[in-house]
Amino acid sequence: MIRVLAVDDQQLVRMGLRMLFEQAPGIELAGEAADGAEAVRLAARLAPDVVLMDLRMPGTDGITATRRILADRPAVRVVALTTFDDDEHLYPALAAGACGFLVKDTPPGEILDAVRRAAHGEAPFSRDALARLVDRAVTAPAPSGPSAPPELPAVTPREREVLGLIGAGLTNKEISDRLHMGVTTVKTHVASLMAKTGRDNRIRLAVLAVLCGIVPD
Structure with missing residues (x-):
């Protein structure tokens, strides 16, 4: 069973994720957090396998929360789930240790697939984010x-x-x-x-x- 912690300051988003995971075989919603500080506390207490992390939240943001969670529990897989599909959010999330990056309009089935892939060591990315990462890697000059x-x-x-x-x-x-x-x-x-x-x-x-x-x- 894959244990997931859902982190988002919008109750409607958390409710949607809860409904999604309730119907998903092999996935259990271990907890929900409305901000980054609560996410850090719950990650320490609940030991989730995967954290779906919003990035823009009041108080402790998702980037800071990701860094703190992984400092305490490096085996946790953090996947950013955000409204903002741009480099200003993508690269800080990766630098903090996130293993994946999805936008909130990702179809439900793909979110479930991303959770399973993250739990098994893969790196799930939205198509646009993956394209930007590949483009940057391909065009970067070799030393x-x-x-x-x-x-x-x-x-x-x-x-x-x-x-x-x-x-x-x-x-x-x-x-x-x-x-x-x-x-x-x-x-x-x-x-x-x-x-x-x-x-x-x-x-x-x-x-x-x-x-x-x-x-x-």
């Missing part, structure tokens, strides 16, 4: 100057398709729909790609796809 594109290791044609769609920012569900295969099969391909390429998260796979020029138009 030793320009280098040749990386060589793609031996992957199957289907894995190559999946990798290209990861580079385009698609979620597992969107890849499943595009390639007409089950989500579980997509996850198997993603795990295989991580093992074959040595890239241990989705962002690094996406960067590899872009550098290898296999992202579809």
